[in-house]
Amino acid sequence: MSSQALRVDPKTQLFEDDFAANSADLPGAGLSWLDSRRVLAMESFAATGVPTRRMEAWKYTDLAGALDGELEPATLFRADTAATTTDVFADLPGTRVVLMNGFLHYIGGTALTDDIDIVDLTQLSARTPEWVRLYLGTGPTGGGPGLGTASLALMRGGIAVRVRAGAQGLSPLHLRFINPSRSQPLMCHSRVLIVLEEDAQLDLLESHSGVTSEQVLANLGVEFVLKKNARLNQIRVQEEGTHTLHITSLDARVAGGAHYQSLLVNLGAHLSRVDMNVRLEEPLASVGIRAATVLGGEAAADVTTIVDHAAPHTKSRQLFKSVVGGRAKAVSQGRVTVRKGAVKSDSHQMFKALLLAPRAEADAKPELEIFADDVVCGHGTAIGALDEDALFYLRSRGILAAEARQMMVRAFLEDAIGEGTSEAIHDAIWARIDAAMTNVEDVP
């Protein structure tokens, strides 16, 4: 055994072993552009390894501690569990893409038009379209230590989507990620690439679900490329089982005049982390991120964002709202960087959390790094319990305690959920939050 091997922790070793044993059989193996990106990604991952709490960016979230050492790489799975899993957006129109353990399972619903291309990432070959080659795995993915690089190095499946220039009014794209119950503990490394050409617009409805009896690591790497004046509206609901570790490392590049809007609804997993890295690359690029987290039991959820104002006249808005019960823990970290010369940058971050139980925990960490003059950057944090005066007021009017609490939680989350969402989506999201709330209230 070499001295180097001794220094690698067993959790990191799991990923390295997978790469050593299987890299020649991964999708697209032999394509030089992809091989070199995978190798670089693996080296980059190995340099930091599986994040531990000793790393500043991961000090609230113990991924290494939660990760089982016995995970097997997931293989293609064909059983139809989609029908048995709740589909948050079942009643909404759109094209449905189901991914099982990160593998494309089927495409249904509204037929695709010529304006949108979808590529199955298990089928990468010399004939793979140029735009996939141009962008897949080129972003920093997550922006710090994490699993984003591993999701590229070990990518087994996923999809790439392109919306053509000027395409607007398309029916929404539903991406439904399901981790079905399987007989052994699994790790699933997959990727999503979405490219919006100039002036293109897309509504993306994303759901992550699945309850398993064994541990599953869902490790997803996402890249969004928004070209000039493109608009991406992402609505993402994550609702996973108590054996699921979910890591999404998301990299968004936003060009001039383009707008990326994201609503992250996080209703739990054993541990989840969304690492977002948004780069506002040109003037008038903007991003709006809203996160609504509702957790109970012993769930831990972490939303960590980096917004990089790399050009003048760029704008970012971030609102993080968490409702935490039981012994759950919600982490919100947001770093905003305004680069030299990015004058007239305008950014605001707000973190709010409502703690419903004495052992519930919320951690909020806003950070600002400003290297330009003439910018407007603000942030605020508020963490507290439900207002007892308000609870008494509602109860004195005959409203039962549980309903009064629910009303107040709704009121607390509404500005994160409500703004800019259609009534149908709004109702679909609230149906899931209400269901999640019963769990949140359950555990003392």
Add this chain to the structure above:
Amino acid sequence: MLEIQDLHVRVDGKEILKGLTLSVPTGEVHAVMGPNGSGKSTLSYTLAGREGYEIVSGKILFNGEDLAPLSSDARAARGVFLAMQYPVEIPGVTTINFLKTALNAQRRARNESELDALRVLKLVREKAKALNVPEEMLRRALNVGFSGGEKKRLEVLQMSLFEPKLAVLDETDSGLDIDALRMIAESVNAMRGPSRTMLVITHYQRLLTYIVPNRIHVLASGRIVKSGGPELALVLEEKGYEHLIGEPA
């Protein structure tokens, strides 16, 4: 009939009500007057069942039933209503939605059928008109950005909507101009009836010129120290509490 018997109430470990005894026959309006710190708000919160208002001894009987073991929502369903001195702002909950939820929660607890949104809206509009509460206010978040007068009008609107059997009005006159005061008094007077019991809690006699009570009780240091007819308000106005409290009860 509301009967409070030798009531001792502790808040944050400190005894505030120290043997309060009071009875209000059904159909009557009684006033409780007292200086700051005499225990007026403690009395109103205790009647409404607020947590943290610990009944050490004594009884609160309403129509023969002991209220003490009942939660505040259960009391509301039995017809107990407290118009609060400081109505709470609840952002994100619209006033109309709150009214509907509350009304139906009470009805559900009494095994009455729930009213649909349209019925509730119609009912609320009727009541709102009498109190000059604009429709726009009903669509706003509950009490958020309401003026002091608007908040108090909404309290009285709730009272007329819920039609309680026991209504406790805690300093409903505070912060009101004379026109608002008159309007609120009119609504309260319109609700007087043979099956409703009311307790008006106030520091000043001003409200009592518009809502003339059957009896007035003076609260000092957690006990009723004097009771009398409506004329007692005028004595208090003229001579102040000190004069009265100094007298042997």
